[in-house]
Amino acid sequence: MLLHLNPASGVPIYLQIENQVKHYVAAGALGPGDALPSVRKVAADMRINPNTVARAYQNLERDGILRSVPGGGTYVAENPGGLLKSEKIRRLRPYARQIAVEGTQLRLEPQEIVNLVEQELESLEVADERVGNSHR
Amino acid sequence: MLLHLNPASGVPIYLQIENQVKHYVAAGALGPGDALPSVRKVAADMRINPNTVARAYQNLERDGILRSVPGGGTYVAENPGGLLKSEKIRRLRPYARQIAVEGTQLRLEPQEIVNLVEQELESLEVADERVGNSHR
DNA sequence: GCAAGTGTATTAGTGTATTAGTACAGCATG
């Protein structure tokens, strides 16, 4: 699992890790049960403090993406999806509103905004299939 | 223009102001040339410091949404849209990627994610028409 | 020109975010 970290980018390192792991999991490059490199391994490779990696892993565990066992390692969580659809939508709506407002502000046509979202979704799905997952 | 500010929400006050003004403008409740309440007026109403309002107005001016004239007041900017479409899309793509990854993580179907974005876009368009704008 | 309004610049204070250092506790393999 390759991580690209840029301490000077303005976005916190632990957030960069979170985002990239989320992306890998969403794209299927990391599947349920797969092991992640240890906090010390990542820390050594990236020359950062293990606690910074740990914080990212902990946040991802809070979000149900990962599962950490003390002494054992950190793994991608099994697919729960265990949330009411109404709750899922409630959580996603702020993102939808943001892209709608920002896109409208840029004077982009609604269709162009929707197309952009569809593009990104497809780029995830394509990567998912390429890794051998048949329409989860 | 009604503002709902909650200092304890975790979201900085100046960002709450920015988001709400952006929403009003995107929905057409505020049109080009319309005057905004002065930083002191908002500050007095909301019992916050004028500088906090000013910061929101300045950020919105940087984004091309507003136009402030020292001593004169703050107004909604004239429609520029003066950006290459490729640049607009480049700016919007991170939002698209985020909602794609987050939505996929929640195990929502791509169609459901797209629907959510379309909903928010429609809610803006509907408000726009209701205010008397014919398909800008 | 004066008064009352406007946005702006500067400074300071408070809190929190971010990262790292260090020590601790549990699992696993020899």
Next chain:
DNA sequence: CATGCTGTACTAATACACTAATACACTTGC
């Protein structure tokens, strides 16, 4: 059981974000 790995808890240093106080400069209308 001992060694070396794992994640974790606690603490601290530092920087930055956020808000406010205050003074300044400009525009408008009388």
